[in-house]
Amino acid sequence: DTGVSQNPRHKITKRGQNVTFRCDPISEHNRLYWYRQTLGQGPEFLTYFQNEAQLEKSRLLSDRFSAERPKGSFSTLEIQRTEQGDSAMYLCASSPRADYGYTFGSGTRLTVV
Amino acid sequence: AQTVTQSQPEMSVQEAETVTLSCTYDTSESNYYLFWYKQPPSRQMILVIRQEAYKQQNATENRFSVNFQKAAKSFSLKISDSQLGDTAMYFCASPISSGSARQLTFGSGTQLTVLP
Numbered sequence: 600d601t602g603v604s605q606n607p608r609h610k611i612t613k614r615g616q617n618v619t620f621r622c623d624p625i626s627e628h629n630r631l632y633w634y635r636q637t638l639g640q641g642p643e644f645l646t647y648f649q650n651e652a653q654l655e656k657s658r659l660l661s662d663r664f665s666a667e668r669p670k671g672s673f674s675t676l677e678i679q680r681t682e683q684g685d686s687a688m689y690l691c692a693s694s695p696r697a698d699y700g701y702t703f704g705s706g707t708r709l710t711v712v
Numbered sequence: 713a714q715t716v717t718q719s720q721p722e723m724s725v726q727e728a729e730t731v732t733l734s735c736t737y738d739t740s741e742s743n744y745y746l747f748w749y750k751q752p753p754s755r756q757m758i759l760v761i762r763q764e765a766y767k768q769q770n771a772t773e774n775r776f777s778v779n780f781q782k783a784a785k786s787f788s789l790k791i792s793d794s795q796l797g798d799t800a801m802y803f804c805a806s807p808i809s810s811g812s813a814r815q816l817t818f819g820s821g822t823q824l825t826v827l828p
Contacts, residue, residue, distance in 0.1 A: 632815060641716075641803050641818030642757075655815060690757070697814040698745040698807065703757040 603704035605691050611710045612681055619677045620707045624693030631674050632701065633666060634690040635659065642690055648674060681711045716806050718819035725794045726827050732779070733789045733822045735804030741765075744807050746780070747816065748789045752800040760802070763787060794826045 604623040612618050624631050629650050634642035645664070647655040650671035660666075663681075668674040678685055688708050692701035716737045725731035737746065748760040763771045763780050770778050775795075779788045787806075791798055801823050805816040 639821070641805075641820050644815045644817070647815055692757075700745070700747050700759045700762050701757075701816065702759075703749075705756040 603691055603693055603702050605689075605704035605707050607707055608705065609708045609710075611712060614683060614711055615680055617677065617679045618681060618709065619675055620689055620691075620709075622674045622676070622691030622704060623672075624674070624691070625695075625702055626672075628693035628695050628702070629671065630694040630696070631668060632692045632694070633674070633676050634692065636688040636690055636706070637686075645676075645689075678709075681709075683711045685709060686711045716804055716817050716819040718802075718804055718822050720822045721820070722823045722825070724825040724827055725791075727794055727796060729794055730790060730792045731794055731824065733791075733802050733804075733824065735787045735789070735819055737785050737787060737804070737806040737817075739785075739806050739808060741807055746778075746787045747805040748776070748778070748787075749803045749805060749818075750798075750800045751803065751821075752797075757803070761789065791824075796826050796828060798824060799826045800824060 606621045631648040633645040636642040644657050645660050646666050648668040651668050663679045666676045688706045690706045691704045694701050744765045746763045749757045750760045751757045761773045761776050763778050775792045777790045801821045803821045804819045807814045808817045
């Protein structure tokens, strides 16, 4: 078990392009979370999966954002028509149960130019 | 709104000294856990310590301990014998009441610098 893995580590894209990030959680963890973190701030919740079901979505998750977790294993987060305001660190975390605490990945840093 | 507040954006401490980071939270949950996470520069978030709200005993993990005041909704982190490797951003986190997700709300963080 190598922890939570996120790819790519860094992504630079032009405004208007689509980007996709991948998260591989710890295999025994059925709970998977996506957060967004801007410089100097705490992570903000985006969405939550329990197994393959997306059960919670934040109001921060506009219709340009979509997330999937097919087969309850890895997850992808796609941002369509990127905007400069989307520039941030996107963090994935997994957990085996509620209130256990998260194991975070190293994040994907997105820069929209 | 349910929030987590860290009122100290930056703190510094001399190596080997003790420092306390403050956190207050506001949750409508009756049974919950509270967490402190550490984020070293350019590195991933690491869980430092966890406190069960219905336990009166304060959690301790080696040099890290908490002072949990449930009535005051206060959850401070004490770091004893500070080491250079403790330099990091520290985030307090509390669950918000939202169905099955039990997602955590994080404070804005305290940047701790340990001085040699």
